[in-house]
Amino acid sequence: ILNVEQSPQSLHVQEGDSTNFTCSFPSSNFYALHWYRWETAKSPEALFVMTLNGDEKKKGRISATLNTKEGYSYLYIKGSQPEDSATYLCASTGNQFYFGTGTSLTVIP
């Protein structure tokens, strides 16, 4: 079982603020790192899949970076909006998906 950790557990930010959170994972036997957004009453939605050390991905105001040597990924949200409120999950994959517990983001209008 891989130990994937996310921090912080929850976060409240004002609309317009930029924010970031962390996903830590074991760097051995690494294959890919996935980020998902999970809004209340909906199903988790894939944001990014990253495989290479130094990878950076961007989707609108959301971006992510990957460091496979030290075993962490950062997710950044620029200019947070209320619709960004969700739980953000990361998962490290070897033979299976191992999910972190998520970071719950609330954007206050």
Place this chain on the structure above:
Amino acid sequence: DGGITQSPKYLFRKEGQNVTLSCEQNLNHDAMYWYRQDPGQGLRLIYYSQIVNDFQKGDIAEGYSVSREKKESFPLTVTSAQKNPTAFYLCASRKQGVNSNQPQHFGDGTRLSIL
């Protein structure tokens, strides 16, 4: 629209009963997965299947059973041997087998409670 359908949304089980959670996908995905979520914990893998008529145990398979008779369907049975079945169950599928960088697609989940 293509997607994953889980049913029912809410399910109640009496002590000693087996119940089956349905998961159907029309995405033509090869791999399918069942996860369980408990408060304060991440998604934990129960079972997964890469191809029809084949499946593997995940980290918490005890008390559960699955079948994969059709590509589109991966039902999960929660047996009476599962002593703490109250949880939220998520089904997912993925285009290729487990060793790929394709993302998973998820259903809306089934919440199971003990009466």
